[in-house]
Amino acid sequence: MTDEEILHEFRASEALLEGHFKLSSGRHSGHYLQCARVLMNPERAGRLAFALAQKIPRETRNQIDVVVSPAMGGIIIGQEMGRALGKDAMFLERPDGEFHLRRGFRLEPGAKVLMVEDVVTTGLSSREAIAALAREGGEVVAEVALVDRSNGDADLGVPFYPLVDINFPTYAEDELPAELAAIEVTKPGSRAA
Numbered sequence: 402m403t404d405e406e407i408l409h410e411f412r413a414s415e416a417l418l419e420g421h422f423k424l425s426s427g428r429h430s431g432h433y434l435q436c437a438r439v440l441m442n443p444e445r446a447g448r449l450a451f452a453l454a455q456k457i458p459r460e461t462r463n464q465i466d467v468v469v470s471p472a473m474g475g476i477i478i479g480q481e482m483g484r485a486l487g488k489d490a491m492f493l494e495r496p497d498g499e500f501h502l503r504r505g506f507r508l509e510p511g512a513k514v515l516m517v518e519d520v521v522t523t524g525l526s527s528r529e530a531i532a533a534l535a536r537e538g539g540e541v542v543a544e545v546a547l548v549d550r551s552n553g554d555a556d557l558g559v560p561f562y563p564l565v566d567i568n569f570p571t572y573a574e575d576e577l578p579a580e581l582a583a584i585e586v587t588k589p590g591s592r593a594a
């Protein structure tokens with residue numbers, strides 16, 4: 402899929418939101434990519450996952466034992482990546498603030514993991530999830546995401562293959578532009594404040 406075709410999927414599913422958003426990292430933005438809207442159509446979700454699987458170099462793809470994604474945003478695209486790659490898909494949760502595998506999910510020692518995210522902004526959530534999987538006995542060999550909105554700056558410590566780059570500015574709380582500060586803030590994600 403071309404970048405324009407992917408952007409069309411986001412626009413057509415009303416996933417490109419404008420307003421004032423507090424992001425998972427604590428940074429603020431006038432734009433939010435609501436990937437759940439893109440993924441609510443199973444046929445579209447499957448198509449995007451198939452395109453994302455093509456971004457992974459063949460050698461890396463052949464290494465993958467299992468797919469893991471961080472809840473909530475990563476779950477649907479993680480499941481679809483599992484389908485695209487013919488691998489099991491599990492997810493991490495953080496009910497107490499730190500990511501864990503729950504629900505009977507476990508990794509074989511040394512299992513080669515593909516980490517799957519919906520969006521990467523600063524890479525903080527990805528790094529936390531990758532560290533959690535090391536504690537769980539796995540080895541993350543690469544990460545994929547539907548969207549990289551880090552300007553290519555996120556350092557995940559593993560090779561990273563996003564489907565598309567969509568770069569919107571983000572701001573620290575103490576550097577908000579006046580036009581953003583004038584809009585009431587919402588926090589769409591589920592990380593505890």
Ligand SMILES: O=P(O)(O)OC[C@H]1O[C@H](OP(=O)(O)OP(=O)(O)O)[C@H](O)[C@@H]1O
Nearest residue numbers: 425473474522523524525526590591592
């Ligand atoms: O690269 P980062 O700066 O960490 O931001 C990206 C993360 O933020 C969102 O999750 P969020 O914590 O909002 O929760 P959710 O997945 O439940 O929506 C998104 O799903 C990524 O996990």
Ligand SMILES: O=C(O)c1cc(=O)[nH]c(=O)[nH]1
Nearest residue numbers: 424425433434520522590
């Ligand atoms: O950084 C985030 O929390 C974030 C940004 C974005 O555009 N979409 C999303 O789901 N999360």
Ligand SMILES: [Mg+2]
Nearest residue numbers: 472473474475
């Ligand atoms: Mg998330």
